[in-house]
Amino acid sequence: MVRVLVIDPTKFFTERYYELLIEKGYLCALVENEKTLQEQLSKPIDLLIADIDGPGLNHLATVRQIKPYLPILALSARASLELAQSLLRLRVQDLLPKFVKPGELLATLEDILLNPARIYYREKPILLAELEEKIHELSIFNELARTLTSTLELNEVLRIIMVKIKDLVKSEALSLLLLDEKNKELVFSASETSETNKLKGVRLKLGQGIAGWVAQTRQALLVEDVYKDPRFFQEIDKIHSFKTRSIMCVPLLHKDKLVGVIEVINKYGGGAFTEEELKVLMELGGEFSEKIQNALPSEANRVFKDLIAQTKNLTKAEAFSVLIPDEERKELIISASETLRGGKVEGLRLKLDQGIAGWVASTREPLLVNDVQKDPRFFKGVDKLSNFQTKSIICVPLVSKNNLLGVMEVINKADGSSFTEKEFQLVRSLADHAAIALENATLYRQVELSSITDDLTKLYNSRYLHRFLIQEIQRSKRESLQVSVLLLDLDNFKTVNDTYGHLVGSQTLVEVAQIIKSKVREIDVAGRFGGDEFIIILPETGPDRAVSIAEEIRKSIEDLTILKDFDLNISMLSASIGVATYPDHGKEAEELIHKADKAMYQIKQQSKNGVRLAS
Template sequence: TLGILFDLKSACIFQQTRKHGSYRGVAAFGEKKEQLYQSEALLDVLFQKVTENEPFVFNDVTYDLLKSKFPPDVTSCYLFTFYQGRNARTTLAVFDTLLTSEEIAMITSFCNQAGATVENIELQSHIAEQRKIMLALSNLTLMIDSPLYLHHLHNNVLEQTLQLLQAEQGSLMVLDEYKNELSVKAMKGINRPIYEMFNLRPGEGIAGLVYETGVPLLVQDLNQDPRIRQSAKPRYRTPSFVSVPLKLRNRIIGVLNLADKITGEVFSEEDLQLLQAIGSYISIAIERSELYEKTEELKRISITDALTGLLNRRYFQERLTEEIERSRRHRIPVSLMMLDIDNFKAFNDNYGHLGGDEVLILLGQALRNYIRAIDVAARYGGEEFTIILPQTNKEDARIIAERVCKEIERNETLQKKYSDLMRLTVSIGLATFPDDAETFEELIRNADRALYLAKLQGKNRVIAFNNELFS
C-alpha cells in the first residue's frame, strides 16, 4: 500500500530475528523485491547514525549501505522504526526514492499506528507464552508431588521442560550405576535408535563432561565456543544448547540437555538459571519415583509365590478375609476353589523336584489364563492351589471349576511333561460363603473337605460341598 501511495521504487519490511541479531526481509515491494525478500541485512550499522530526534535515517554513503548488506546498486535508504519490541524491532526501509518532508511525516505516522497493532499482537503472543510456561511449571509441580513410574516420569519431565523453555530437542540422561554410564531415559526430536547407541561414561562427550564436573554448560554459538572441541559436534538446527547436571544433595544422578529454541533465539543466562532451579526438583522427583518402584517391587515380592508367580498363601488369606467381609456387607456370595494336582508324588519321584517345579510353574501360568479378571489365584502350598471367585454363587462357580479342570487336561504343554507316566489332571473342591460356611476358617475347611472327596471318588473331577454329602 505504501509503495503505491508514495510511488516508492523499492521498499522492504525487515524484522529482527533476535535482539542484537541480523534482520530478515519479511515483505518487499518494487524493483528490488526479489533481491530484498528473505534477504538478511545489518541495519544496526545505519541505526548508529540515527539521533534521538530522527525517527528515520537517510544515508547516501555507499560504504555504509554496503556494510548493511543491501543490494550493491542501492544508492539511498530511509529507515522508519515500525515497532520496538521486547527482544527485537521491526523496520520499514525505503530505497532509491526521494521523499518530501510531508511524505516522511505521513509514513512516520502510519508506522506509529501500525506499530501499535503489532505491539498488541506481540503482547497477546507474550501472554500466551507465559500461560504455557505457567502450565508447564504447574505440571512439573504435580509430577514432583505425585510419584510416577520412572518411564512415564522421564518422558513427562522432558516434555514439560521443553515446553517451559520453548525448545524443540532434548534428552534426559540418568546414571546407570551398574554399567557406570549415562543412559538415555527420554528424548524428543532425536532419532532414538541412533542416540541410544551412544550411552556415555562420565567424562565422555558433552553430557559426560557436565556429569563429571557438575558444572552446567550454556553454549550460544556451537561453532565458535572454544569449550566444544569434539570433532563430531552435535547436530542442531540452531547453534545454541544448554546442558545441566541433575543434583541430589551431594551427588549427581543425571544430565538434562536442551537444544533448538522454537523462536530461533539462543539460550540465555535466564534460561540456564530457570533450568537449574527446576533441575533440583526433577532430581527429587526421580529419586521419589525410584523409591516408589522399589517399594512396589518389594510389595509384589512379599505377596507373590516365588516359584509360580501367583499370589502366596499369606496374601490369599488377606484377600479371602476381605471378600468375605464384602460378602457380608453387600449380601453377595463368594466361592472358593481348592485345586490339587493328581498323582504329583509319582511325577516327583520320576523326574525329581526340578521337574516338579517346572510343572508347578506351567500350571500357575495356565490358571491365570483360565480364570476371570476378578478372580484371585494363589499357591496354597506344595501342589495345592486356591482360587477366590468374588460375587459368584455355587452354580456359577461349579461351571468355572469344571472348565478349569477340562482345560488343564487338554493343555498340551502340561501333558508333555507327564507323557511318560499319565495325563496331568487336577481335582477341585468347591465351597461358597455364606451357604457352606459362616467364617473364613470354615470356608477353607469345607472346600478342602470337598477336594478330599474328589480325590476319593477317582480324581480329575469337581466336588461342591454340601452338608448332606458330609453329614
C-alpha cells in the first residue's frame, strides 16, 4: 500500500480530495504544522502532497532536510516563474493547480510513483522553460476558477473567458456564440479579432457553418483548411472583413444541455492547431459552461428586469426592486433591483412580515406611502445596508391565481415630489401583467422539467439517463476517469402489488426513490428506468466504491419493512443490483447498461437481495 503524507494547513486539499485518495487505496496521513510534520517524517513515506500556499513552501524546506529524495507533488493557487524556480531547487516532482480535476490528480500521482526522479535528473535549462510554460497555464486556470466564481454578470463572465482563451491558445480571432433556444439559433455574444470586431449580435441557424454543426452534433471539431470543408460558411468572413483559414470549435454543455459554442480561428504565424490545443479548449469549455449557464438570465429574471424597465419609464423613480418569497424560510429575497445611487441590495433577505414589503406580501394589498418615516411598518435595515435613504414608496404584490409570486417596490420620485394616485394605479397594472408573465415562465420551466422527469418518483426518466450516461462516458474518456452504473430491480414487487393494490405499489416506488436519493451525492444522477427498475449513474467512481454505494442502497431497501402513511408490512421487498464501470466493463453506454443488467439478473436467478459486479 502506498503511504502518502499530506501537508494541508488550509484544509483545502482535505475537503476535496482526501476521501478520493483513501478510496483509491492510498494510506494517508495529514499534517497541519511543523511539529506534526517532523513526527510524520520519521516514519516510512512513499510520496508527499503539499499545499504550498501560506506556510506550505517553508514546510518543503524541512522535508528536504530530513528526506532529500522523497517524491513531492505541490499544489498552489498562485503561479510565477519565481515559484517554479523555488520548487526546482527543492526538487519537487510536479506542480498542479488547487482546482485540479480528480482524474488528473490521480494520473499525476501514479506517474510520480512510477518515475520518482523524473524532474530531479532532467537538464535544468530545459526544465525551466517547461516550467515557465506550465506555470503560465496554471495561472490562467487558477485565475479563471477564482474570477468565474466571483461574478454572476454574463458580460463579465464572457469577457473573462475571452481573455483566458486568448492567453492559452494563440490565435487571430475568437468567438463565443450562445444558444437562442426559442429561435433555434446561435448568437455571436462575444468576439475578438486582431483586425476588427463586427460580429456581436450576428445569428447562425443550428446546423449552419462549422459552429452550427458543432452545436447540432455536440462534437468538438478541428479543421486545418476550412476551404476543403463543405460545412464552412463564408458569409461570416464577409461581415467582418476577415479570412478564416483554420478553426477549432467546441460545444459548451451543461448537464447535457447546449449552452453555446466557442470558436478559435487561425493560429498566429500561420501554423496548424494541434490536437493538444483542442484538448485544452475542450477543458476550458468544461470549466466555464456551468458558469455561463448560471449567468444567463432565467425566464423569471427576464420578467423582473422588464418590469423594472417599464416601471422606470412610467414613474421616473430613484430605485426599484422585486422581492420573491422563500416559502421554506418564510422570507422575501431581493431578486432584482436598480438604483440611481446607493449600493446593491440583490440577495438581501427580509422576514415575510418585515417592513412595508413584508406587510404587502402578508396581506397581498398594494400600498402607497409618501412619507415612510411616519409609517410604523417601515424597516430601516435595508437603507443602512445599501447606503440609501427611502422617503416614499409604492409597493404592490405580484399575484397570479391566488399565488404570491413576489413583491414590487418603487422608491422615491427622482424630482423629490410625492407619488400620485395615477402612478400608483399604473404600477399596480404593470404588476398584474408581470404576474401573468411570471406564472407563464414558471409553467414553462415545469414543462421543461417534466420532459426529463418521471411523474411518479420525480427522479430522472430513462431518456435523460441515457443522454447523461453518454455525456459522462465522453468526459471520462477525455479526463481518464471512471464512471459506474447501478441497475436496480425490486424483488417481490409484484407480491406487494397483488397483496395491497397498485396505489400501495406506487407509493412503494416513491419510498424507494427517496431512499436512493438519500444515498447518492449531488454529482450522481438517479432515475427510474421503467416499472420497478432504477438506474443510478456515479461519475468519477470506480467499481469498489460503486459496489459499496449499491450495498448501502440494498440494505436500506431491505430495512423498509413498514410503508409510511399506510402502516402496511412490505418486509418481503428487497433489491437486486448489478454494477458496471467504465472502462472496465464497457466503453459505450449501451454496453455498460447491458453488463449491469446481466449482473443484476444473475442475482435474481440465484438468491435475490444482493449486489453483483459485472464480469
